[in-house]
Amino acid sequence: MASIMRPGLLRSACQNPAASQRMLSSFARSGIKRSSPLIHQLRPQFVHPTIPKSTRIAAFHVTQRQQIIPPLPQKIHGTLNDPVPVPNPEPVHGAYHWTFERLVSVGLIPLTIVPFASGSLNPVMDATLCALLVIHSHIGFESCIIDYIPKKRLPISRMVAMWALRIGTVALGVALYSFETNDVGITEAAKRLWQA
Amino acid sequence: MASQRVFQLGLRRAAVPSFSKVQPAGRMVQRRLAATQHFGESEGQQILAKQRLRRPVSPHLTIYRPQITWYASSLNRITGVALSGTLYLFGIAYLAAPTLGWHLETPSLVAAVASWPVFVKVGAKLAVSFPFIFHSLNGVRHLVWDVGLGFKNVTVTQTGWAVVGLSVVGSLYLSLLA
Numbered sequence: 001m002a003s004i005m006r007p008g009l010l011r012s013a014c015q016n017p018a019a020s021q022r023m024l025s026s027f028a029r030s031g032i033k034r035s036s037p038l039i040h041q042l043r044p045q046f047v048h049p050t051i052p053k054s055t056r057i058a059a060f061h062v063t064q065r066q067q068i069i070p071p072l073p074q075k076i077h078g079t080l081n082d083p084v085p086v087p088n089p090e091p092v093h094g095a096y097h098w099t100f101e102r103l104v105s106v107g108l109i110p111l112t113i114v115p116f117a118s119g120s121l122n123p124v125m126d127a128t129l130c131a132l133l134v135i136h137s138h139i140g141f142e143s144c145i146i147d148y149i150p151k152k153r154l155p156i157s158r159m160v161a162m163w164a165l166r167i168g169t170v171a172l173g174v175a176l177y178s179f180e181t182n183d184v185g186i187t188e189a190a191k192r193l194w195q196a
Numbered sequence: 197m198a199s200q201r202v203f204q205l206g207l208r209r210a211a212v213p214s215f216s217k218v219q220p221a222g223r224m225v226q227r228r229l230a231a232t233q234h235f236g237e238s239e240g241q242q243i244l245a246k247q248r249l250r251r252p253v254s255p256h257l258t259i260y261r262p263q264i265t266w267y268a269s270s271l272n273r274i275t276g277v278a279l280s281g282t283l284y285l286f287g288i289a290y291l292a293a294p295t296l297g298w299h300l301e302t303p304s305l306v307a308a309v310a311s312w313p314v315f316v317k318v319g320a321k322l323a324v325s326f327p328f329i330f331h332s333l334n335g336v337r338h339l340v341w342d343v344g345l346g347f348k349n350v351t352v353t354q355t356g357w358a359v360v361g362l363s364v365v366g367s368l369y370l371s372l373l374a
Contacts, residue, residue, distance in 0.1 A: 071253070074245040102342055105335055112332060137280035144277060168284050175287030189302050194321065194374070196309040 072153045101139050108132050115187040126185040130176040138169040201226055264356035272334045275327035321371035329370075330363040 111129040115121050121129065145165060149158045179186065205224060235243065260266070286300075293300045309317065337355050340346050346355055 071249050071251075074248045076241045076245055102339065105339060109332075109336065133283070137276075137283060140273075140276050140280055144273070168288065171291060172284050172287035175290045179287075179290060184302050189305070192302060192306050193309050194370075196306045196317075 072150070075153065077152075104132055104136050104139065108136060115191075120191055121185070121187045123180065123185060126187050127180055130180060130186060131173075134169060134173050134176065137172070138165065141165050204229075264353055264360075268334060268337075268356045268359065272331060272338075275331040278327055279331060318371050322367055325370040326363055326367035329366040330359065333359040333362055 108129075111121075111125065111132065114125070115129075120126075142162070142165065145158065145161045149161055151158045176186070179189075183189065184192070204227060289298065290300050292298075309320075312320070337346075337359055340355075346352065
């Protein structure tokens with residue numbers, strides 16, 4: 001019943017049907033006048049009367065006017081008959097990564113509580129806190145990139161984002177080392193800013 | 197569809213000018229009057245790709261009932277990105293400061309903050325302490341799940357709201373009293 005929603009389709013098909021679809025193909029056909037005016041008269045009568053006229057002539061359109069994020073570029077790989085590509089399991093990127101992430105998070109807990117309890121941290125503890133913070137932030141941002149920039153559809157953007165993150169993490173490491181060495185360290189700085 | 201068949205039968209009968217030709221009822225075959233066009237495989241795939249770009253997307257974030265589960269999870273990620281993003285930006289700015297002529301050492305920063313009015317200082321402290329405490333407490337909540345505890349729906353709801361409450365109380369304490 002696509003013809004109800006696509007009036008032009010039925011009209012054009014009736015006027016120029018393919019050879020196999022002519023209505024009178026089983027009979028001889030000679031000089032029969034094309035009945036386009038008749039079609040224009042007949043069509044409205046056979047459309048369901050309770051459908052409002054606006055939907056009868058409305059073309060197909062996407063329902064979401066404004067998409068939060070427009071669809072990513074589409075690239076079609078293979079056919080419908082190909083099996084879903086399943087990546088090879090690598091424990092380094094799987095289980096070990098997960099365990100490492102949780103160990104870093106657990107290590108951060110006492111290093112976060114102690115400055116609040118005792119005022120500030122000695123430089124070694126502060127440096128350890130900085131290192132774990134840098135690693136924790138890097139892993140967190142990496143998860144965001146993996147979640148929001150799929151490699152199959154945006155390979156270049158994904159690569160650019162990952163490398164930008166790595167460069168940023170190295171820069172942060174250098175910056176915090178410099179801050180620890182030439183300045184007071186982040187826990188002492190936070191305390192002084194808080195009490196300014 | 198009945199109306200389409202009736203329409204086509206009517207068309208057939210109306211299109212035949214001579215009344216001597218009788219149309220036997222057994223020859224009524226439904227014909228779909230559609231024009232087709234042949235496409236090669238790559239062109240067909242291009243059409244498919246263009247169709248996919250135009251397809252409507254089911255609503256997700258806009259229609260899902262607000263629940264502490266996914267609100268807390270989103271807030272965990274947002275606070276984490278905000279805190280780490282600030283740290284990254286400060287680090288890069290600290291490295292670039294000598295070149296750009298900025299002063300980002302502790303004495304300059306402390307002097308700048310000291311010159312702010314009180315409500316700006318309190319607001320800034322709230323803006324920093326709430327994400328920090330929320331992310332820390334929710335992180336602990338995540339680690340508790342990782343050892344396998346607290347998965348009942350009731351427990352998830354309780355711990356979620358406990359984290360929110362403790363974050364609010366903690367950030368108010370740190371901003372106003374500490």
